[in-house]
Amino acid sequence: MTTADLVRKAAADGHLLPSTADNLSAFLAAGLPPWAQSALEELVARAAWSELNDRFYRFLEFGTGGMRGRTIGVVSAAAETGTPDASGAPAHAAIGSNVLNDFTLVRAVIGLFRYTQRHLRAQGIADRPRFVIAHDVRHFSGHFTELAASTWTQLGGEAWIFDGPRPTPQLSFSVRWLRAHTGVVITASHNPPHDNGFKAYFDDGGQVVPPHDTGIVAEVNQVPLAELGAYLTPRLAGVKVLGREADDAYLSVASKAVLDPAMLRAARLNVAFTNIHGTGGIHAVPLLLHAKCEVHQVHEQTAFDGRFPTVKSPNPENAEALALAVGVAERKGSDVVLATDPDADRMGCAVRNRAGKMEFLSGNQVGALMADYRLMKLKQLGLIPAKGSDRVCIVKTFVTTQLQDAVGRNHGVRVINTLTGFKWIAAKMRGYEDKVRAAQGAGFDYESLPLARRAQLMQEHASFYAFGCEESYGYLPNDFVRDKDGNSACLMMAEVCAWVKSRGLTVPEYLDEIYARCGYYAEAVINLYYEGASGNAKIRRILDSYRSAPPRDFGGVAVTKFEDFGRQEIRDADGEVIPKQDLYIVTLANGISFAARGSGTEPKMKFYLFAGAPARPAAELPAVKIAVRAELDRSKALVEADAKRRAEG
Helix, strand or coil: CHHHHHHHHHHHHCCCCHHHHHHHEEEHHHCCEEEHHHHHHHHHHCCCHHHHHHHHHHCCCCEEEEEEEEEECCCCCCHHHHHCCCCCCCHHHHHHHCCCCCHHHHHHHHHHHHHHHHHHCCCCCCCCCCEEEECCCCCCCCHHHHHHHHHHHHHHCCHHHHHHHCCCCHHHHHHHHCCEEEEECCCCCCCHHHHHHHEEEEECCCCCCCCCCHHHHHHHHHCHHHHHHCCCCCCCCCCEECCCCHHHHHHHHHHHHHCHHHHHHHCCCEEEECCCCCCHHHHHHHHHHHHCCEEECHHHHCCCHHHHHHHHCCCCCHHHHHHHHHHHHHCCCCEEEEEEECCCCCEEEEEECCCCCCECCCCCHHHHHHHHHHHHHHHCCCCCCCCCCEEEEEECCCCHHHHHHHHHHHEEEEEEEEEEHHHHHHHHHHHHHHHHHHHHCCCCCCCCCCCHHHHHHHHHHHCCEEEEEECCCEEEECCCCCCCHHHHHHHHHHHHHHHHHHHHCCCHHEEEEEEEEHHHEEEEEEEEEEHHHHHHHHHHHHHHHHHCCCCCCCCEEEEEEEEECCCCEEEEECCCCCCCCCCCEECCCCCEEEEECCCCCCEEEEEEEEEEEECHHHHHHHHHHHHHHHHHHHHHHHHHHHHHHHCCC
């Protein structure tokens, strides 16, 4: 029997999903390169049906922010593995429609190009579409970057790449700096080594949002397999390379994260830093050194390595990923541990408590510390009114701690909640910028404005963005960059630590001050991992069941409010309608609430739980923490058990 015959028989016997058989057959008929044809023949001959279902049950979804998925299969064919390179990368990314490989990447680039070209022509702009692309240290990242740039130029556009790995926030900045029409970062952020991704940005430097997101998706979905073969060999003639000048331009704006540089320099802060094998050391270390910090790096983790061999996961959300840095901090007497993920858009940290031990902080805690400090300092500098203003805002996601809302109220500024994903925070920035541009008229140069002037104009014509963050360790101090910035976050956290040190306090003590002033808030997260085609079905069952059969109570505690962001019209603090999404927020009679959504970056269902208590005297805070945490833990167990039942139908 031929390979095609075996595929048809496996589908008839129920081993392959109908969609898998269709997509696999289409690949087999598409005139694949010899290695790819050999790989598929081997997997079919081995009856690796589960692997093939996971690889082919759908086309890798080009979602509203791009793509993310496996590049290395759970089961690999010999032709895919080949002779691994020095970093352990296989010879080829896994063949399939639902994995990130040369085929799915080229398809995405073609669709992005055609949408961008059509968008420009609709505006009467005859320019060749301009495209800038960056990449992190993951397997195939450099290759995918060259392939994307090559495809773009062959289609008739202009393309820039960097001379090596660069962080995501630098790509966001560079789109604006180069006046590019679109950009991409090849990264899977903090995902496991077998993953990679394709994050798409538009001309404002933010990830794509409506109407561009759905327009790009439609174009990508229309690109046929037969068209891809012409672009599978990289041709770099005409591709421009970015180096030192681009780095210096980004560093100049990243350094503006500091509001009191003299105070930070005077502190001579002692910092233990790790880039966890990723791009963070490129810029975070020079920024910290320029601020007169004493920086001690984790030498075992400084080298680029897509295997991330020293950690279970290259995720600064996990205390384990900071273990080596904590060891350095103990040996060097460091004040703070700072860590960035592989593409340096996230930052995690640990700080010394009164007992002299390093204490890991959550993303919610770090965001609250930064927000409170920055609002206080902006007032001191006269950039915002001392009593606050409704023309000043901090922007966060719905799944970020309610402590941020309390901090905003305490300082008299608005707090705007958005959907998950920093692109929605960037979209708010763009809206404010557009209002200023409209008020100033033609020829206005927004890019060159210093922070003080931006603050003034934004408060006159729109809202001044004072700070933005999301619970997943993403922070952004100002709008020079339009995505979360781990490099700037290192500077911001260093400044908070320096200020706290100048007061003779510890960072946990400062956090307790905020609790005593604004109320105590605690959070918990449930992650339910469901991989592959069967896992996707379980996630879908949970989401659909919340809509068709909303929960009524948990452990006898009644649900008092149920918000379905996919069906209801919900508006943000600016009065703007929140785009429809499968997000649910549930409030219980005991004051605990939680949000439920499918992850946009990993195969998992996520639940975010929130609890709080009113501000109390500092002496009562320990007892309040215990009581709130106990009720939160009880609710967490009930929500998780309910979700698992829903997953099984």
